[in-house]
Amino acid sequence: MSTIGPFAEPVAGCKPAAPPTLTADQQTKYEQFLEEVRSWESLPTTKAGTETATLSDDERLWLTRECLLRYLRATKWNLQQAITRLRATAVWRREFGTDTFTADYISEENAKGKQVQLGFDKEGRPCLYLLPQNQNTKPSQKQVEHLVYMVERTLDLHPPGQxxxxxxxxxxxxxxxxTPPMSISKQxxxxxxxxxPERLGRALLTHLPWYVTAFLKLIGPFIDPVTKTKIKYNEPLTDHVPASQLMTASGGEVDFKYDHSIYWPALADMAAERRRQRVERWEKAGKIIGESEIYLWGGEEGSIGGKKEVAPEANGAEKVNKDVKAPAETNGTTSGGDTALVDGVANLDIKTSEPVKPAA
Known part of the structure; x- marks a missing residue:
């Protein structure tokens, strides 16, 4: 088969395992975390913290139940560290401008298709191809913005529950x-x-030249052990991704030809429509912090609080979705990860002076 745009859905049956329920202690910590985050009326606009601004609707929508749980898992359920890290991320997103990069602004960076979101793996994870042979720009801050933009768009398209x-x-x-300069890699x-955190499910590296292998050995001491288990080298990609959603160049059945004039707006439009649907669901349910991502992404789960969403029955009557049960966790060996790669350099954790090193 051939395609020139992203796939809308995973292959039927390709989905993550149901997450385990939280322990009583984890549930208590989650509820305390949620209470703390719901008390945030404003946050600094920069890391320097000289000015503050009220939380926007976009920020409140981003603060989902699963978002909070990812930070709790990443800090091994240390509540105070989870609060500190989540707050730091919220401020970083403001200062970096994560939600402000437009497709037009980033377009030139991807003109040759060096990053492509295409298909889903066997657990329903959206696949982001990094193709450094298509590099078309010199090292700059915009390359970093480009990666963040593509990660955000890829996450926009994940199916409910993933x-x-x-x-x-x-x-x-x-x-x-x-391979980018060490300064950009570290950033x-x-x-x-x-x-x-908890976003990298799998990193599949193929056709490694000697100098990339040498580079990976050089930075090996900085790689978190959990992250190492998620990086696979030169394995058949069909072991991880259905052939029907894998490029022929990677051993699959999809004859994909990158045409920037077609692919780029198609990806932007698909991601924008998914976001529009999430915003609509969030608003109908009362615009609460801590909403379920499964519900927001269109899964078979109702809103966890606020207004009940009313859906029409086939006979014209109305049906009210029930609230869901207690939040669920995806434990330490999660389907997510906290690292990524830029233009062909593996995403790896850097050791820091934090009391607890975030796990992938």
Whole structure:
């Protein structure tokens, strides 16, 4: 089959396992965390903290139940550290401008298709291809913004119940210049370990040249042990991704040709429509902090609080969705991860002076 745009859904049956329920202690910590976050009326606009601004609706929508649980898992259920890290991320998103990058602004960075969201793996994770052979710009801050933009768009498309993504990094035909400078690599790694915890489900690296292998050995001491278990080298990609949603160049059945004039607006439009639907559901349910991502992403779960969403029955009557049960966790070996890669460099955790090192 051939395609020139992103797939809308995973292959039937490709979905994550149901998460285990929280323990009593975890439930208590989650409720305390939620109470704290719901008390946030304003936050600093920069890390310096000289000015503050009221939380926007976009920020309140981002503070989902699963978002809070990801930070609790990443800090091994240390409540205070989870609060500190989540607050730091909220401020970083403001200062970095995460929600302000438009498709038009980022467009030039992806003109040759060096990053492509296409298909879903066997657990329903959206796949983000990193293809450094298609690098078309010189190292700059905009390359970092480009990666963040693509991670955000990829997460926009995950199916209900899935929180992570899969990275497919193909180094074939990549010159030595395909690896970014260490300064950019460290910035990206810091961003992704600190502000995208529990998001990396799998990183599949193929066709590694010797200099990339050497680079990975060089930074090996900085790789979190949990992250290492998620990085696979030169494995058949069909072991992880259905052939019907995998590029032929990667061993699949999809004859994908990157046409920027078609693919780029198609990805932006699909992500924007998914977000529009989430906003609509969130508003109908009362615009609460701590809403269920399963509900927001269109899954078979009602709103966890606020107004009940009313859906029409087939006979014209109305049906009210029930509230869901207690929040569920996806434990320490999660389907998500907190690291990623930029233009062919594996996303790895950098050791920091934090009391608890975030796990992938």
């Amino acid at each position: 929180e992570g993504l899969a990275l497919l990094i193909d180094f074939r035909n990549t010159g030595a210049g395909g 990206v790694l810091d961003i992704l370990q600190s502000h995208y």
